[in-house]
Amino acid sequence: MPRGEQDHAGRIAPGIRADLTALSVDPVEAPTDEPTEAPVRLTVTGGHVVHRGD
Structure with missing residues (x-):
């Protein structure tokens, strides 16, 4: 992370910029091959929300 960004990015919290992808399955609990086939619910x-899945 660029210097000085610690207060504005890098964690999931209100007011913080974030990059994340939410899948339709829990990638930790799902069988190994399932997350690669799972629909993306949110990016x-x-x-900024750039994708909302069904």
Whole structure:
């Protein structure tokens, strides 16, 4: 992370920019091959929702 960004990015919290992807399955609990086939429910980049799945 660039210097000085610690207060604005890098964690999931209100007011913080975030990049994340939410899958329709729990990738920790699912069988090994299931997450690669799971639909993407949400993608957030730079704190903005860029994709909402069904």
